[in-house]
Amino acid sequence: MSIEDIDGASVEEFDPYRATGLWHILATNLNIWKNKLTPTVTYSIHDQLPDGRVRLNNLVEYYSKRLCVGYRPASIEGIDTQLPNKPSRYQWQGNGILKFFTNESGFIFVDNETTSDRPYQWVAKIYSPTLFSSDGIDLMTRTRQPPTHILNDFVQFCRDHPILKSKSANMYYTREKAGNEIYYIQDLQID
Template sequence: MTTEDIDATSVEEFDPYRATGLWHILATNLNMWKDKLTPTITYSIHDQLPDGRVRLNDLVEYYSKRPCVGYRPTSLEGIDTQLPSKASRYQWRGDGILKLFTSEFGFVFVDNETTSDRPYQWVAIIYSSTLFSSGGINLMTRTRQPPTHVLNDFVRFCHDHPILKSKSVNMFYTRDKASDEVYYIRDLQTD
């Protein structure tokens, strides 16, 4: 994903305080998630910059398969800095040894049903490429079992969007159990 794609697809209205808390990565097209189990992201407020932009702590947790021992918990930490262009645009910088790496992302699909005084219940994020992964899209929800209409709204949104239509190809469900099957979300779901 290019910076231009991320800028063009990111939502205009976004409240980072409503995005704090635990998110389940429900569907994605980032290949790094194909062999991982139950990936989550937890956002918390890191600080507010003098110009009003917000920085978020970004904790990614998942289970990765290790030879001879099976699946073990793994985590990555970083800081997301809100960019001045849009409230929904951020730059991620890793923590520790990953501090050398950055990635840009933007929120492209945001819960429009929950009142503004409550946390978002679903969002989608578009990511730029890094040395470790190609760019892609994550659909994240507060639970692993969101209402069916959330997925359908997201699929329709991607099909109708001139940029996201091609960028959302080959999205698949993340796994919560060890299995070799990957399920793609190409069509609308039924209850």
């Protein structure tokens, strides 16, 4: 995913304060999630820069399968810094041992039903590749059971968007259980 693709697909208006809190990664095509269970992201405000841009704490939590012991909780922490060109564009930098790693991202699909004084209820984010993961897209919702029209709207949005049409291929639902079956969006969407 090029920087130009991320810039072109990211929404023009975005309020980072409405994005704070817990998000469930409901659907994705990032290869990092194929063998993980119930991935979530929690955003909180880290600080505001002198030019008004916001930095968000980014805590990713999931269950990862470990040899001989089964699934165990794991997490990745970092900070998303809002970029100056668009309020929906961010650069992630890891914390601790991951501080040398960065990636680019942008919010591409944002809740347009909730009033502006309330938190977003769904968003989608596009990512550049890292050493640990392919580039791709996450659809995140506040609950693991969002209204059906959210998924349908997202699928239609991806089909109609010139950049996302090919970039959203092979998106699948993240798993809640340790089963081997992965459900792909095209199999579950309701037309």
